[in-house]
Amino acid sequence: xxxxxxxxxxxxxxxxxxxxxxxxxxxxxxxxxxxxxxxxxxxxxxxxxxxxxxxxxxxxxxxxxxxxxxxxxxxxxxxxxxxxxxxxxxxxxxxxxxxxxxxxxxxxxxxxxxxxxxxxxxxxxxxxxxxxxxxxxxxxxxxxxxxxxxxxxxxxxxxxxxxxxxxxxxxxxxxxxxxxxxxxxxxxxxxxxxxxxxxxxxxxxxxxxxxxxxxxxxxxxxxxxxxxxxxxxxxxxxxxxxxxxxxxxxxxxxxxxxxxxxxxxxxxxxxxxxxxxxxxxxxxxxxxxxxxxxxxxxxxxxxxxxxxxxxxxxxxxxxxxxxxxxxxxxxxxxxxxxxxxxxxxxxxxxxxxxxxxxxxxxxxxxxxxxxxxxxxxxxxx
Amino acid sequence: xxxxxxxxxxxxxxxxxxxxxxxxxxxxxxxxxxxxxxxxxxxxxxxxxxxxxxxxxxxxxxxxxxxxxxxxxxxxxxxxxxxxxxxxxxxxxxxxxxxxxxxxxxxxxxxxxxxxxxxxxxxxxxxxxxxxxxxxxxxxxxxxxxxxxxxxxxxxxxxxxxxxxxxxxxxxxxxxxxxxxxxxxxxxxxxxxxxxxxxxxxxxxxxxxxxxxxxxxxxxxxxxxxxxxxxxxxxxxxxxxxxxxxxxxxxxxxxxxxxxxxxxxxx
Numbered sequence: 117x118x119x120x121x122x123x124x125x126x127x128x129x130x131x132x133x134x135x136x137x138x139x140x141x142x143x144x145x146x147x148x149x150x151x152x153x154x155x156x157x158x159x160x161x162x163x164x165x166x167x168x169x170x171x172x173x174x175x176x177x178x179x180x181x182x183x184x185x186x187x188x189x190x191x192x193x194x195x196x197x198x199x200x201x202x203x204x205x206x207x208x209x210x211x212x213x214x215x216x217x218x219x220x221x222x223x224x225x226x227x228x229x230x231x232x233x234x235x236x237x238x239x240x241x242x243x244x245x246x247x248x249x250x251x252x253x254x255x256x257x258x259x260x261x262x263x264x265x266x267x268x269x270x271x272x273x274x275x276x277x278x279x280x281x282x283x284x285x286x287x288x289x290x291x292x293x294x295x296x297x298x299x300x301x302x303x304x305x306x307x308x309x310x311x312x313x314x315x316x317x318x319x320x321x322x323x324x325x326x327x328x329x330x331x332x333x334x335x336x337x338x339x340x341x342x343x344x345x346x347x348x349x350x351x352x353x354x355x356x357x358x359x360x361x362x363x364x365x366x367x368x369x370x371x372x373x374x375x376x377x378x379x380x381x382x383x384x385x386x387x388x389x390x391x392x393x394x395x396x397x398x399x400x401x402x403x404x405x406x407x408x409x410x411x412x413x414x415x416x417x418x419x420x421x422x423x424x425x426x427x428x429x430x431x432x433x434x435x436x437x438x439x440x441x442x443x444x445x446x447x448x449x450x451x452x453x454x455x456x457x458x459x460x461x462x463x464x465x466x467x468x469x470x471x472x473x474x475x476x477x478x479x480x481x482x483x484x485x486x487x488x489x490x491x492x493x494x495x496x497x
Numbered sequence: 498x499x500x501x502x503x504x505x506x507x508x509x510x511x512x513x514x515x516x517x518x519x520x521x522x523x524x525x526x527x528x529x530x531x532x533x534x535x536x537x538x539x540x541x542x543x544x545x546x547x548x549x550x551x552x553x554x555x556x557x558x559x560x561x562x563x564x565x566x567x568x569x570x571x572x573x574x575x576x577x578x579x580x581x582x583x584x585x586x587x588x589x590x591x592x593x594x595x596x597x598x599x600x601x602x603x604x605x606x607x608x609x610x611x612x613x614x615x616x617x618x619x620x621x622x623x624x625x626x627x628x629x630x631x632x633x634x635x636x637x638x639x640x641x642x643x644x645x646x647x648x649x650x651x652x653x654x655x656x657x658x659x660x661x662x663x664x665x666x667x668x669x670x671x672x673x674x675x676x677x678x679x680x681x682x683x684x685x686x687x688x689x690x691x692x693x694x695x696x697x698x699x700x701x702x703x704x705x706x707x708x709x710x711x712x713x714x715x716x717x718x719x720x721x722x723x724x725x726x727x728x729x730x731x732x733x734x735x736x737x738x739x740x741x742x743x744x745x746x747x748x749x750x751x752x753x754x755x756x757x758x759x760x761x762x763x764x
Contacts, residue, residue, distance in 0.1 A: 120641055139577035140610075147574055148617045149515040150691060159652035160578055167583050271596075288599065290591055292728035301645040303654040306515050347654060349645055407645045411515055412656040415691065443658055 120353050121491055123370065123484060124401040124447070125377060126410060127346040128308070128432065130425050133316075134391035135339045136384045137161040143338045144313055147306060150415040155307040155342035161382040162346065163284065163302050169376035171280050175368065187213060189233070189360055193242045198249035208245060208252050211260045212269055231276030233360045234296060241272050279369055282358035283350070299355035300348055300373065301407065307342035308414040308428040314339055337388065343396075343424040345414055345432070348377055349407035352488055363492055371485045374400065378477060396425050397432070397454040399471055400484045401447035402491075408445055410435045429454065430463060433470045440470075449487055451480040506674040507564075507682040508632045509661040510539075510639075511689050513620040516574065517648035518613070521721065528613040530573070530649070533565050533709060534621055535721035536736060538649050543625070543635055544726070548643025551726040559722065561627040562711045564679025566743065569690040571619025580609040615653070620689050622661070624679040632674050636660065661686060680710050684743045700749050705742045715739035 135144045137157040147156040187209055195205040233241070244267045245252060252260055277286060277296055285298025315338055319331035350370060359365045378398050386392060401408075413435030420427035440446040452471035456464045468474075475483070512534055519538045523529040540558045549555070582588060587605035594600050625632070639646065639660060647653050662673045675682045688704065709719075715737040724732040 120643055122645070139575075145576070147515055147615075148572060151618065154515075158576060158578065164583050171583075289728075290593055291597070291599070295728065297644070298651070301647065301651055301654060304516055304652055349654075351645060354644065405641050406639075406659075407654065409514070409654040409656055411654075412513075415656075439657055445657065 119404065119495070120351065120406070121488065122403045122405075122407045123350045123352060123374075123488065124403060124407050125348050125350075125374060126397070126399045126401070126432065127378060127395045128343060128397040128425065128428050129346060129393060129395040130343045131341060131381075131391050131393055132389065133314070133339045133341045134385060134389040135337065136382045136391065138338070138384055144340050146311070146313070147304065149306060149411075150417055152310040152417050153312065154309075154417075155311040155340050155344065157305040157344060157346075157382060159302045159304045161384070162305060162377075162380070163300075165380040165382045166302075166373070166377045167280055167284055169380040170283070170372055171278075173372050173376060174279055175372075185362060186233075189238055189362070190241060193238050194246065194249060197239075197242055197246045200249050200253055204253040205249070208249060208260065208264075211257070212245060212264050212267070214261070231273070232279055232282055232358070232362065232365060233276045234282075234358045235360055237272070237275060237293075238360050240293075241269070244269065244272070277358075279359070279365060282355060282365075283369055283373055296358055297354065299351050299358055301351075302377075303347040303409060303411070305344040305346040306411060306414070308345050308431070309343065309418040309424045311340045311342050337385070339385070339389065343418070343428050345411055345428070346377075346395075347409050347411065352492070356492065363489070366492065367485050367489050370488060371481055374481045374484065375477075395453075397429050397452065397471075398477060398480065399432075399450060399452040399454075400480055401450045402484060402487055403447045405445065408439055408447075410439065426457060429467065433467050436470045437466070449483075451475055451483045453477045453480050504628070505562075505626045505676075505678050506629050506632050506672070507624040507626045507677060507679060508636055508639075508673075509675055509682060509686055510623045510625070511620070511658055511661050512623055512648055512655060513569075513689065514648050514653055514655050516615040516617055516650075516653045517571070517619055517621075518615045518650045518653055520649065526609075526611045528611065530614045530616055531721075532570065532616070533567055534623055534649075536563050536711070536719065537721045537723040537733060539563060539623060539625065540723055541726065542646055543638070545644040546635065546638035546642040546646060548638075551728055555723065555726065557631065561625050561631070562679055564624040564626075564683050564708060564710045566622040566624075566683045566686070566706050566708045567619075568622055568688060568706060569618065569620035571616040574615040574617040576613045576615060578611045578613045580611065581607055613650075615650075620691070622683060622686050622689055624675070624682045624686070626678050626682075629672070629674065633672065636673055661689075680708065680741070680743075683708050683710075684745075686745075688745045688747050700747050702749055703744050703746050705744055708741050708743050710739050710741065711736060712739035713737055 137145050139145055145156045145158055147154050190209045191202065191206045194200065194209060195202055252263060255263060275294055281296050283299050286294060286296045288294040315336045317336050320333040322332045350373060355369060356366045378395060381392055410432055413431045418424050418427050418431060450472050452474060453476065454471065454474050456467060518530040519535045520528060521531045540555055543558055544555055587607055588602050588609055589599040590602045592600045646655055648655050663675050717738045717740060718735045719738050720733055720735045722734050722736040724734055
């Protein structure tokens with residue numbers, strides 16, 4: 117299997133009093149870490165928020181572009197499997213895909229041509245003709261058309277997946293052939309400090325009701341506020357495999373995932389608390405070895421009179437330094453978005469060394485995707 | 498009693514993270530966790546590091562001997578986990594139509610409720626013993642895993658260090674593998690539980706930690722030995738284990754081990 121490439125994304129994000137993610141009792145989710153209670157947002161909650169943002173932002177792929185891509189992929193695979201030359205293979209593939217047709221008005225993402233196929237699925241498509249490829253290549257157009265007419269191409273193509281499934285995976289227990297192994301791994305978000313849940317006692321009053329006084333309804337809403345450490349990693353080699361080796365789609369998926377993961381937030385109680393904030397730190401690391409989660413920086417909970425956000429950044433930088441030096445697990449490159457207070461210049465030097473100079477987030481995404489593209493292009497050759 | 502089998506080497510892993518989950522026999526909507534890592538979980542972790550697919554054979558991994566030491570038992574966390582289609586569509590049922598596609602749920606079901614259990618704030622030390630070549634390959638695979646490694650569930654990301662190497666002054670340090678079978682190795686691996694400063698009372702200078710070792714003559718049985726991870730023929734069988742204790746030194750000097758209330762009076 118090709119050498120792994122991982123893109124880790126570390127985020128420190130402060131949320132004000134809020135209840136982003138609650139359990140069946142309405143309490144904000146929690147976990148104990150380092151012996152103290154922390155606020156937690158479950159991995160599945162943030163994955164869903166990121167996925168909704170992802171599908172909204174993924175650029176509309178032109179049908180013509182996708183049609184050509186499937187043909188190219190199938191042609192290459194058929195030529196490799198059967199030993200046919202490129203031209204003959206292209207001819208067989210054109211006839212294989214011809215009966216599909218494209219109906220006007222069909223929802224864009226559902227059209228078979230806009231689906232992606234992992235390498236095993238492309239192989240299964242090629243399986244339909246690989247054995248007889250030599251014989252098919254010798255037939256003329258009408259005979260070839262008749263020969264491939266009854267093959268279950270439509271069913272096979274319908275088993276493809278949209279681009280977000282390549283990232284987030286799919287499991288269908290009864291049809292393992294449809295399974296796609298996710299390329300991302302998202303950890304549960306955990307607060308860097310100890311958190312206790314608080315209760316907001318509220319009343320709802322009907323001002324129009326002049327006959328009786330008092331509240332129409334009383335209740336409590338639980339909430340907490342936290343500086344959350346969020347971690348996700350994308351296995352680029354896995355993503356490339358899930359997209360059948362399509363380099364452009366892989367870069368697009370990575371780019372949109374980084375933005376949607378950074379900007380999205382679960383919508384629990386968002387109207388009550390108005391808690392949509394942006395991260396205070398986003399750090400993207402490109403690695404050639406393994407994903408490295410830095411939550412152990414906060415195993416001893418942060419406790420600061422000057423606010424948890426700045427102290428959390430310092431702890432994260434110290435853990436990154438320790439990971440690089442002590443464990444020899446330095447990444448290939450790191451790009452970060454953050455802002456420093458000008459008060460503590462001595463610490464700021466260490467922060468800049470480890471995280472890199474602060475960049476606008478879109479520059480971080482561009483830098484990361486370009487380096488990934490370079491690695492995939494040189495590696496794929 | 499320590500036995501030194503000069504052929505055997507052990508790979509030592511530190512499994513620690515905010516959340517871990519080592520499932521036993523739970524199915525469907527309630528996903529339990531057992532109290533310590535299972536052989537199927539560890540086998541899966543090693544196979545994932547090597548990039549094996551679920552259908553690939555795993556007999557060579559099953560032949561390795563496993564020892565698990567519980568440095569910090571952690572506590573149980575129940576996660577209320579709902580499943581729904583992010584596009585707002587009804588969920589599909591597990592039943593297949595005549596064409597082999599999934600049928601819709603009837604009546605339409607939009608949310609599926611599950612409970613998933615985790616071990617929070619736990620630390621385990623796992624020793625895997627086998628021949629040198631197999632373990633060296635596994636060690637390299639863990640350093641460059643084909644799939645991201647997880648502590649039982651994909652959302653349970655491990656913290657570093659994952660691999661524990663023998664100390665620099667030991668002769669086996671160069672290969673990164675410890676000498677011996679799981680139990681003698683687990684008697685030597687230093688304590689991995691949380692560092693000083695987070696206890697309300699200072700721990701004693703030595704602690705007794707529970708270990709569970711693969712032992713063909715053992716009294717206990719664990720049903721967590723996988724036969725295959727192939728989705729179409731997933732199967733588990735039993736293995737015999739022996740449970741024991743090891744005494745490990747902690748970094749605490751134990752000066753305050755004896756509390757003498759009369760010392761304050763100067764008597």
